[in-house]
Amino acid sequence: MCGIVGYVGNKQAAPVLINGLSKLEYRGYDSAGVAIIEEDILKVSKCKGRLANLEAKLEKAPIKGVVGIGHTRWATHGEPSDLNSHPHSNTKETISVVHNGIIENYIHLREWLTSKGYKFESETDTEVIPHLVDYYYDGNLEAAVMKAVSKMEGSYAIGVVTTYEPGKLVAVRKDSPLVVGVGKGEYFIASDIPAILNYTRDVYFLNDKEFVVMTSEGVKLMSDEGDEIKKDIFHVTWDADAAEKGGYEHFMLKEIHEQPKAIRDTMTSRIALGKDITLDKITITKEQIANIDKIYIVACGTAYHAGVVGKYVIEKLTRIPVEIDIASEFRYRNPIIDKRTLMIVISQSGETADTLAALREAKKSSARVIAITNVVGSSVSREADDVLYTWAGPEIAVASTKAYVTQLIAMYIIALFFAQNKKTVSDEAIEEIKEAMLSLPEKVEEVLTNKEVLQRFASKTYMHKDMFFLGRGLDYAVAMEGSLKLKEISYIHSEAYAAGELKHGPIALIEKGTIVIALATQEELFEKMVSNIKEVKTRGANVLAFAFEGNDTIEKTVDSALYLPRTNEILAPVLSVVPLQLLSYYMSIQKGCDVDKPRNLAKSVTVE
Numbered sequence: 001m002c003g004i005v006g007y008v009g010n011k012q013a014a015p016v017l018i019n020g021l022s023k024l025e026y027r028g029y030d031s032a033g034v035a036i037i038e039e040d041i042l043k044v045s046k047c048k049g050r051l052a053n054l055e056a057k058l059e060k061a062p063i064k065g066v067v068g069i070g071h072t073r074w075a076t077h078g079e080p081s082d083l084n085s086h087p088h089s090n091t092k093e094t095i096s097v098v099h100n101g102i103i104e105n106y107i108h109l110r111e112w113l114t115s116k117g118y119k120f121e122s123e124t125d126t127e128v129i130p131h132l133v134d135y136y137y138d139g140n141l142e143a144a145v146m147k148a149v150s151k152m153e154g155s156y157a158i159g160v161v162t163t164y165e166p167g168k169l170v171a172v173r174k175d176s177p178l179v180v181g182v183g184k185g186e187y188f189i190a191s192d193i194p195a196i197l198n199y200t201r202d203v204y205f206l207n208d209k210e211f212v213v214m215t216s217e218g219v220k221l222m223s224d225e226g227d228e229i230k231k232d233i234f235h236v237t238w239d240a241d242a243a244e245k246g247g248y249e250h251f252m253l254k255e256i257h258e259q260p261k262a263i264r265d266t267m268t269s270r271i272a273l274g275k276d277i278t279l280d281k282i283t284i285t286k287e288q289i290a291n292i293d294k295i296y297i298v299a300c301g302t303a304y305h306a307g308v309v310g311k312y313v314i315e316k317l318t319r320i321p322v323e324i325d326i327a328s329e330f331r332y333r334n335p336i337i338d339k340r341t342l343m344i345v346i347s348q349s350g351e352t353a354d355t356l357a358a359l360r361e362a363k364k365s366s367a368r369v370i371a372i373t374n375v376v377g378s379s380v381s382r383e384a385d386d387v388l389y390t391w392a393g394p395e396i397a398v399a400s401t402k403a404y405v406t407q408l409i410a411m412y413i414i415a416l417f418f419a420q421n422k423k424t425v426s427d428e429a430i431e432e433i434k435e436a437m438l439s440l441p442e443k444v445e446e447v448l449t450n451k452e453v454l455q456r457f458a459s460k461t462y463m464h465k466d467m468f469f470l471g472r473g474l475d476y477a478v479a480m481e482g483s484l485k486l487k488e489i490s491y492i493h494s495e496a497y498a499a500g501e502l503k504h505g506p507i508a509l510i511e512k513g514t515i516v517i518a519l520a521t522q523e524e525l526f527e528k529m530v531s532n533i534k535e536v537k538t539r540g541a542n543v544l545a546f547a548f549e550g551n552d553t554i555e556k557t558v559d560s561a562l563y564l565p566r567t568n569e570i571l572a573p574v575l576s577v578v579p580l581q582l583l584s585y586y587m588s589i590q591k592g593c594d595v596d597k598p599r600n601l602a603k604s605v606t607v608e
C-alpha cells in the first residue's frame with residue numbers, strides 16, 4: 001500500500017524523506033519518488049522499483065531544499081512505471097502531490113479538466129489532484145486544496161507542496177491513514193509512525209477530512225470548512241528499535257520470536273489470577289452484554305483466521321451464537337443486524353478498507369462494535385464503540401505472525417470477559433483458563449526451541465507444488481492460518497480442510513508423496529483425527545503431525561511428529577500455530593523467496 005512522508009524544517013528534506021520512506025517499505029510498494037522545493041523551483045525525482053533506485057538517482061542528481069514530499073507507490077491505476085510513480089505535478093511544474101488511496105470519480109474529473117485545457121501524462125487517478133489544485137489556486141494553497149478535495153470522491157491521504165508558497169506543505173486525509181509529526185522547528189506528515197520516529201515522538205492523528213498546514217513556524221490543523229481545530233498531541237512511547245530487525249535475518253523470524261512477549265503484553269493488566277477481567281477501553285455494560293443475541297466477527301486474511309478461533313471459543317464459553325465473516329463478503333451481503341447484534345472487527349493495521357466498510361455497515365444498523373487492533377489511533381479504533389488493543393508492537397513482515405497470536409489472546413479475553421459477566425462458566429473454570437493463559441509465553445518459548453524437525457522437513461519437501469493442512473475443531477481454524485502462511489511466503493499451493501470433509505472430495509488429490517500437515521491437539525477429536533490421517537497415509541501421503549506431549553501413539557501413523565507442551569486445549573491454537581509459521585518460514589528460505597516482502601502482497605490493504 002502506498003506510503004507518504006512529508007517534511008518542513010531546517011534539515012535537507014531528501015535524506016529525511018528517504019529515511020521515512022524506508023520505514024514504510026513494509027507496506028509494500030513498486031516505485032518511489034520525492035518532490036522538493038529547491039530555491040523556489042519544484043524538483044521531482046521518481047522511478048519504478050525499490051527505494052535504492054531512487055537513492056541512486058538522487059545521488060547522481062541531488063536535490064537541495066528543506067520542504068518536500070515523498071511517496072512509495074503500490075499500483076492501483078496504471079502499471080508500476082516511472083511515469084505513474086508519485087509525486088504528480090501540474091503542467092507548469094509548480095504544484096506537486098503525493099497520494100494514498102483511490103479517487104473514484106477521477107475519470108469524470110479528468111474529462112472535466114481536459115475540457116479546461118489540462119494535459120495528463122500518467123494513467124493514475126492521482127494526477128487529477130495537482131491539476132485541480134492548480135485550477136483552484138488563487139494565492140492560498142490550503143484554500144485551493146480544500147476546493148480540490150471537495151470535488152474528489154473516494155479515499156485519500158495527500159500531501160501538497162507548491163513553488164508559489166515555497167515554505168508550506170498542506171495535507172489532508174479521508175479513509176487513508178495520515179499522522180502529523182511535531183518536532184522542534186520541524187514538522188512531518190507520514191502514513192505511519194515509524195517513518196518519523198527518528199525525528200519526533202509527538203504526533204497528531206488526523207480524522208477524516210481534517211487538514212494540516214505546516215510551515216517552519218508551526219502546524220495548523222483545520223476542518224474542511226476552514227476552521228482551526230485544537231487537538232491533543234499523542235506521545236509515542238515505543239522505541240524506533242522495535243521496528244528494526246534486531247539481529248534476526250528477517251523481520252518475520254524476529255516477529256515469530258517476539259510472540260512470547262507480545263502475548264504477555266496483551267494479557268498485562270487484563271488477566272490476573274483471582275481478579276475479574278478488566279478492559280479499560282471497553283465500556284459495554286453487564287446489561288448490554290446480557291442483551292446480545294448474536295455476534296458477528298468480521299475481518300480479512302490472518303485476522304479472519306483469528307476470528308474463526310474466536311467463534312469456537314466465544315460460543316463455547318458464552319453460548320452466544322457467533323457468525324464469522326470475511327469483511328469483503330459481509331459488506332455486500334445485507335447481513336441481519338440490529339441493536340442486539342454485537343460486531344467484533346479484527347484488524348492488525350486498523351486500516352483495512354473492507355473491514356472498515358463492514359464496521360460502518362454494522363454501525364449504520366445500530367450494532368455495537370468492538371475493534372481488536374494493533375494500531376493506536378487507527379481508523380477502526382476511532383470508529384468502533386470499544387477497542388481492545390493487541391500489544392504486539394509494530395509488525396513489519398507482510399506475513400502476520402505476532403499480530404495473529406495476540407488476536408487469539410484478545411479473542412480469549414473477550415470470551416472470558418463475557419462469560420464472567422453472563423456467568424455461563426464457573427469462576428473455577430475461568431480461573432483455570434486464566435492460569436493456563438498466563439503460562440502461554442513460556443510454552444511458546446519452548447515451542448520455539450524445537451526447530452530441527454521443521455527445518456529437516458522443509459529441506460526435504462520445499463520443492464513440492466501442493467500441500468494439505470488438516471484438522472478438526474480449533475485445529476481446523478489453525479490449519480487455515482498455516483495454509484495461508486505457506487502460500488504467502490513460499491508460493492506453494494496449499495489447502496486447509498476440516499479433516500472430516502476429506503472423504504467428500506479432496507481425498508481424490510492424495511497420492512504417493514503428497515505432503516499433509518495434520519494437527520491433532522483436540523482430545524475429544526484425537527481418535528477421529530488419527531483415522532483421517534490413516535485415510536491419507538494408505539493413499540501414500542507423507543504426513544507431519546502436531547500433537548500434545550504424551551500423545552505419542554500418533555507416531556505409529558505418521559512420518560514425522562512434533563509435540564507441543566500441554567495446555568488447556570482451547571488455548572492450543574496459540575502453540576500449534578508457531579511451528580506452522582516456522583515451517584512456512586523455512587520453506588520460503590529454502591526456495592530463496594523474499595520472506596518479508598512476498599510478491600504481489602501489501603502489508604496494509606487500504607483499498608477495496
Ligand code: M6R
Nearest residue numbers: 301302303347348349352399400
Ligand atoms: O491489517 P489487517 O489485520 O486488517 O489485515 C488483514 C489481512 O490483509 C492480513 O491479515 C493478511 O492476510 C496478512 N498478509 C496475512 O499474513
